Amino acid sequence: MASSTLNRWLRPEVYPLFAAVGVAVGICGMQLIRNISTNPEVRVNKQNRAAGVLDNFDEGERYAEHGVRKFLRNKTPQIMPSINKFFSDPN
Template sequence: MASSSVNRWLKPEVYPLFAAVGVAVGICGMQLIRNICTNPEVRVTRENRIAGVLENFEEGEKYAEHGLRKFVRNRSPQIMPSINKFFSDPN
């Protein structure tokens, strides 16, 4: 019985599905850990919860302006700009 279920799910056709679900779970886990560890509005320890609402704008700005956002801020919002320019530029 167990070998038939293993043979049913571990076919080569199912590997891309496992990969896509694995990447999605990894991204969700990464975002969850980022929010728990670095979000200034999330307080896990009792000492931080007792502090109440803090007016710490610098920490919030540091959290919101992370490295990826700084990297893509002044870039063109295109996935492949050279191909887009090739097909849209009349010259």
């Protein structure tokens, strides 16, 4: 019984599925850890929860303007800009 289940799921055709699900779980885990550790609205320890609602705009700005957003701010919002330019610009 276990042998047939193992042979069914450990085929080479299933490896891309495992990779896609692994990447999705990794992204969800990364976002969960980021929210728990750096989100200004999440208070995990008792001392911070007792402080109540804080109007700490600097902490919120640091959370919202993370490194990926700063990196992509001046980039063009296209997946392949060189190919798009090649096919759309008449020369």
